[in-house]
């Protein structure tokens with residue numbers, strides 16, 4: 661899979677402070693499609709990934725691109741403990757991307773089209789994943805699709821992920837084959853689930869208070885709820901303003917990681933890390949912008965910045 665020109669980007673772990681709380685009541689894993697890491701927002705527009713002063717000719721060679729990538733990552737590595745062990749597809753092809761016309765809807769977008777869920781720039785070189793279970797993302801209409809992090813999962817695993825608009829598109833689910841990721845006292849941990857009949861997992865993308873409304877929908881009654889084991893997750897432990905909230909894409913990632921562990925004798929080798937490919941990329945961009953502007957990175961609830 662790897663070739664010498666496209667090495668997997670692994671970000672070195674910097675610190676190991678554990679601040680994650682160990683309760684499991686927490687996170688509306690599903691609730692906050694936080695972060696403004698959508699590709700078209702103003703902050704990102706201001707941020708050129710290639711932060712070097714020297715402009716690069718279009719199609720600059722791979723070595724230059726590698727340097728750029730390393731530069732971006734160097735800028736933020738002191739705050740990246742949670743990225744430590746991710747095995748990510750290289751960001752090289754993202755460095756010189758400019759806004760282009762989506763081949764499907766013809767809107768001008770950068771990195772990917774959040775309406776069509778297609779990667780832009782160099783689609784052939786974009787990471788792709790096959791997921792072992794189908795995913796339905798139940799999307800609350802008040803959440804801007806342009807800011808959805810769950811969209812990343814569809815860009816990367818297009819065939820396996822479906823967006824369901826709440827409430828009108830919720831189908832009749834087979835209760836024996838479907839589970840719903842939702843943290844509550846009654847939810848079972850992923851590791852305790854018998855997956856032999858399970859074919860589909862549902863995630864909710866909404867604010868916390870709306871998630872509760874979604875859960876009350878008649879067609880979702882009787883679906884087994886599962887939760888990820890927050891004691892294992894380290895994602896936000898570095899956050900000064902940390903809480904136990906997860907972006908939807910993080911919840912999806914942790915679910916599949918724990919699913920894989922449960923099916924493979926507790927072995928995991930980064931198989932689903934690329935679910936966080938865009939999330940990590942945008943996180944780095946935003947942090948780099950803040951650092952370049954000498955501004956403190958302040959994370960608000962439900963938003964990455």
Ligand SMILES: [Zn+2]
Nearest residue numbers: 762765773776
């Ligand atoms: Zn499009």
